[in-house]
Amino acid sequence: xxxxxxxxxxxxxxxxxxxxxxxxxxxxxxxxxxxxxxxxxxxxxxxxxxxxxxxxxxxxxxxxxxxxxxxxxxxxxxxxxxxxxxxxxxxxxxxxxxxxxxxxxxxxxxxxxxxxxxxxxxxxxxxxxxxxxxxxxxxxxxxxxxxxxxxxxxxxxxxxxxxxxxxxxxxxxxxxxxxxxxxxxxxxxxxxxxxxxxxxxxxxxxxxxxxxxxxxxxxxxxxxxxxxxxxxxxxxxxxxxxxxxxxxxxxxxxxxxxxxxxxxxxxxxxxxxxxxxxxxxxxxxxxxxxxxxxxxxxxxxxxxxxxxxxxxxxxxxxxxxxxxxxxxxxxxxxxxxxxxxxxxxxxxxxxxxxxxxxxxxxxxxxxxxxxxxxxxxxxxxxxxxxxxxxxxxxxxxxxxxxxxxxxxxxxxxxxxxxxxxxxxxxxxxxxxxxxxxxxxxxxxxxxxxxxxxxxxxxxxxxxxxxxxxxxxxxxxxxxxxxxxxxxxxxxxxxxxxxxxxxxxxxxxxxxxxxxxxxxxxxxxxxxxxxxxxxxxxxxxxxxxxxxxxxxxxxxxxxxxxxxxxxxxxxxxxxxxxxxxxxxxxxxxxxxxxxxxxxxxxxxxxxxxxxxxxxxxxxxxxxxxxxxxxxxxxxxxxxxxxxxxxxxxxxxxxxxxxxxxxxxxxxxxxxxxxxxxxxxxxxxxxxxxxxxxxxxxxxxxxxxxxxxxxxxxxxxxxxxxxxxxxxxxxxxxxxxxxxxxxxxxxxxxxxxxxxxxxxxxxxxxxxxxxxxxxxxxxxxxxxxxxxxxxxxxxxxxxxxxxxxxxxxxxxxxxxxxxxxxxxxxxxxxxxxxxxxxxxxxxxxxxxxxxxxxxxxxxxxxxxxxxxxxxxxxxxxxxxxxx
Numbered sequence: 022x023x024x025x026x027x028x029x030x031x032x033x034x035x036x037x038x039x040x041x042x043x044x045x046x047x048x049x050x051x052x053x054x055x056x057x058x059x060x061x062x063x064x065x066x067x068x069x070x071x072x073x074x075x076x077x078x079x080x081x082x083x084x085x086x087x088x089x090x091x092x093x094x095x096x097x098x099x100x101x102x103x104x105x106x107x108x109x110x111x112x113x114x115x116x117x118x119x120x121x122x123x124x125x126x127x128x129x130x131x132x133x134x135x136x137x138x139x140x141x142x143x144x145x146x147x148x149x150x151x152x153x154x155x156x157x158x159x160x161x162x163x164x165x166x167x168x169x170x171x172x173x174x175x176x177x178x179x180x181x182x183x184x185x186x187x188x189x190x191x192x193x194x195x196x197x198x199x200x201x202x203x204x205x206x207x208x209x210x211x212x213x214x215x216x217x218x219x220x221x222x223x224x225x226x227x228x229x230x231x232x233x234x235x236x237x238x239x240x241x242x243x244x245x246x247x248x249x250x251x252x253x254x255x256x257x258x259x260x261x262x263x264x265x266x267x268x269x270x271x272x273x274x275x276x277x278x279x280x281x282x283x284x285x286x287x288x289x290x291x292x293x294x295x296x297x298x299x300x301x302x303x304x305x306x307x308x309x310x311x312x313x314x315x316x317x318x319x320x321x322x323x324x325x326x327x328x329x330x331x332x333x334x335x336x337x338x339x340x341x342x343x344x345x346x347x348x349x350x351x352x353x354x355x356x357x358x359x360x361x362x363x364x365x366x367x368x369x370x371x372x373x374x375x376x377x378x379x380x381x382x383x384x385x386x387x388x389x390x391x392x393x394x395x396x397x398x399x400x401x402x403x404x405x406x407x408x409x410x411x412x413x414x415x416x417x418x419x420x421x422x423x424x425x426x427x428x429x430x431x432x433x434x435x436x437x438x439x440x441x442x443x444x445x446x447x448x449x450x451x452x453x454x455x456x457x458x459x460x461x462x463x464x465x466x467x468x469x470x471x472x473x474x475x476x477x478x479x480x481x482x483x484x485x486x487x488x489x490x491x492x493x494x495x496x497x498x499x500x501x502x503x504x505x506x507x508x509x510x511x512x513x514x515x516x517x518x519x520x521x522x523x524x525x526x527x528x529x530x531x532x533x534x535x536x537x538x539x540x541x542x543x544x545x546x547x548x549x550x551x552x553x554x555x556x557x558x559x560x561x562x563x564x565x566x567x568x569x570x571x572x573x574x575x576x577x578x579x580x581x582x583x584x585x586x587x588x589x590x591x592x593x594x595x596x597x598x599x600x601x602x603x604x605x606x607x608x609x610x611x612x613x614x615x616x617x618x619x620x621x622x623x624x625x626x627x628x629x630x631x632x633x634x635x636x637x638x639x640x641x642x643x644x645x646x647x648x649x650x651x652x653x654x655x656x657x658x659x660x661x662x663x664x665x666x667x668x669x670x671x672x673x674x675x676x677x678x679x680x681x682x683x684x685x686x687x688x689x690x691x692x693x694x695x696x697x698x699x700x701x702x703x704x705x706x707x708x709x710x711x712x713x714x715x716x717x718x719x720x721x722x723x724x725x726x727x728x729x730x731x732x733x734x735x736x737x738x739x740x741x742x743x744x745x746x747x748x749x750x751x752x753x754x755x756x757x758x759x760x761x762x763x764x765x766x767x768x769x770x771x772x773x774x775x776x777x778x779x780x781x782x783x784x785x786x787x788x789x790x791x792x793x794x795x796x797x798x799x800x801x802x803x804x805x806x807x808x809x810x811x812x813x814x815x816x817x818x819x820x821x822x823x824x825x826x827x828x829x830x831x832x833x834x835x836x837x838x839x840x841x842x843x844x845x846x847x848x849x850x851x852x853x854x855x856x857x858x859x860x861x862x863x864x865x866x867x868x869x870x871x872x873x874x875x876x877x878x879x880x881x882x883x884x885x886x887x888x889x890x891x892x893x894x895x896x897x898x899x900x901x902x
Contacts, residue, residue: 024130031102053132062078169884174878209842219730223728236621241263242256245631264622270634272286274313293329295326296317318340323368338358339359341354349365353389359374360416387435392512394442398424404417408438412428415512441565506528523561529550530583532584532639534546548560560593585639590604591608598618598620624640633721666691675755678733681731683730686728687726688725697718699746739756762790774828776853777831779829
């Protein structure tokens with residue numbers, strides 16, 4: 022019977038994993054009388070006092086190379102599963118005596134008993150060691166092999182010949198002319214052209230001059246955001262948490278970290294602190310005319326709103342807990358122990374109310390709100406509404422006497438009162454004698470799914486209402502109970518008109534709003550938080566007349582700040598620093614922008630004319646947090662800057678010689694009449710063109726940036742520029758330095774260039790200097806500049822420049838070309854190839870044809886070699902049986 026051929030034997034061994042192969046070698050040596058132990062990868066064999074250490078390598082060459090080889094002194098022979106014909110050690114195999122598959126087969130078949138060999142083989146493999154299945158027919162070189170080998174040789178030679186010499190029908194070309202001449206010698210002597218002087222008028226990007234939203238964060242950043250687009254205009258860092266803020270007479274007052282800061286509402290520039298740094302400010306501010314009122318621990322202080330100089334100070338019992346309210350000639354304030362009325366001009370106390378309702382001191386008193394259209398019983402004095410703990414009180418504003426009291430259904434903190442009177446609090450604000458127009462679109466009480474992933478929902482009528490509806494022609498007081506309720510109260514009697522309840526939500530920070538012409542759209546907007554969830558906040562819109570819920574806006578991902586309503590838009594902030602604008606009809610988002618990097622803490626405030634105006638949002642006009650603009654008709658402060666002012670002049674600080682200088686002037690009309698503003702520019706160096714603009718038209722409160730762009734000086738030094746705006750002169754200086762070197766980093770042209778083509782040569786240029794520079798780049802071919810361009814590069818910038826080269830009527834051959842800047846030249850060469858005009862694709866066909874011939878020859882030759890090798894292997898195997 023035939024014995025397994027060597028090739029099959031080696032294949033079987035290589036299929037074994039390393040551990041099994043080691044055991045096979047140990048068993049094979051055991052059949053020869055050796056005592057073996059496996060210490061993988063070494064098999065230790067002992068016999069008659071002799072010891073052989075066999076390093077067994079894993080099957081397959083890659084596994085051999087990848088295996089970790091012990092030190093050479095730890096083994097005597099190397100055992101392989103492959104057949105090694107040569108005398109040299111294979112790559113990756115230790116330099117030691119080899120026992121390959123051929124010797125292993127010999128040991129198994131001829132060195133052991135037939136039965137033992139068969140049993141050992143059967144233990145590791147399914148096939149028998151001997152059998153008819155191993156009969157291999159003998160094959161030898163045949164006529165087919167010879168013909169196929171000849172064909173393979175012919176194909177290989179033909180393919181190489183086509184690639185080297187081409188196809189015979191390619192057109193012959195004349196030798197190219199001499200092309201070494203170049204017009205560049207160390208650089209390209211040329212001037213840059215930056216164009217003629219330009220002057221434009223642009224919308225300011227860093228000035229607040231139209232309707233603007235202001236908000237602050239826990240880390241002390243306060244910012245201005247465009248109310249229409251949601252784009253951030255400017256931010257300023259005060260260093261401490263912003264607790265509250267408002268705008269009056271064009272100045273932004275921010276209560277932060279026990280101080281009151283003043284900033285320009287247009288530019289955000291600091292105007293200093295207006296508070297006494299020796300004591301902490303404990304409330305937000307109230308600004309009336311030119312006086313700022315604020316609580317400092319146990320004292321109520323009146324300061325000059327512009328300079329911060331004190332006008333009067335009055336000590337009260339307990340800590341002042343809320344911003345004061347100014348009505349007519351009286352300032353009303355609350356502390357932890359009572360309610361106080363002080364004379365506006367002198368600060369003298371007019372009356373006090375210390376815990377009258379229960380005979381004990383109260384805490385958590387919120388800012389009092391005056392209702393001028395509502396009088397107390399038996400008096401012509403307006404009603405003063407105050408909240409404390411779980412009670413709402415109506416006091417006589419002239420005497421402090423208690424008129425009525427409402428107690429919440431549960432014990433809990435009540436919000437500051439919100440008063441809604443369409444004849445006063447919802448009346449369009451008057452600014453500089455002109456009434457701002459409120460748009461009053463008809464709103465409905467349906468809502469739709471918000472497209473941003475936040476959820477809006479509608480609700481049925483709240484079952485806790487005590488009346489069908491409230492006539493909003495009568496004033497109403499609204500308060501939120503932190504436990505679950507919103508109450509609508511009659512300000513004359515304190516009786517409850519309706520109650521809104523959400524049992525799973527803590528309600529706070531109510532505001533109210535709605536166009537005065539659309540009473541059905543008046544709503545109370547309240548912020549709700551689920552106490553059982555870390556983040557689950559909602560904004561509720563509750564109909565101010567009926568108490569029915571109109572819509573919900575829900576955030577499942579982050580907490581929200583106190584809301585503010587301005588006309589038909591509600592604004593709120595988030596813990597991630599975003600600002601949201603929701604339209605009040607259905608609560609859908611108008612915009613949602615990432616304004617800050619920290620949590621928004623203070624309720625936003627909205628200003629229609631930052632240049633000279635005041636806050637005009639619901640928190641101001643509804644008497645929340647000490648803002649009571651709706652209580653009086655104030656005049657614009659006499660200290661407010663009138664007319665046109667230039668708030669910023671900016672010029673290019675450093676410029677390279679001959680480069681463009683940009684001068685930008687930000688101009689604001691802080692007056693109440695339109696202005697036509699002349700603007701002129703002059704320099705101390707000569708240039709071509711006229712640098713002046715006839716005029717810039719500015720409406721009241723409007724701001725514009727006037728931008729001039731022109732060529733700078735041709736020599737290094739200092740360039741002086743004079744700007745004249747409406748009679749105001751501003752002098753600025755730009756530093757002029759030598760133009761930096763523009764170097765060429767690389768050249769890149771197409772691999773195959775054909776006669777008649779127009780090709781692109783891409784060069785990479787690098788500005789090695791620290792200022793912006795214009796790089797002229799030129800291409801020379803055949804002794805002429807055939808293409809050029811200019812590239813403006815920032816400091817240390819690298820850019821790719823594309824130049825065009827036409828090869829029309831250029832004979833085939835190799836040519837030199839050069840690319841240069843003013844400071845560098847790089848040369849390269851390209852070979853122009855010619856093709857028959859009838860078939861421009863022949864070069865590609867030639868390459869494809871030649872490569873195909875070579876692959877065909879390799880394939881046929883591989884078949885011949887493998888077939889004949891199989892015949893010889895079969896013959897060798899037969900000879901060993």
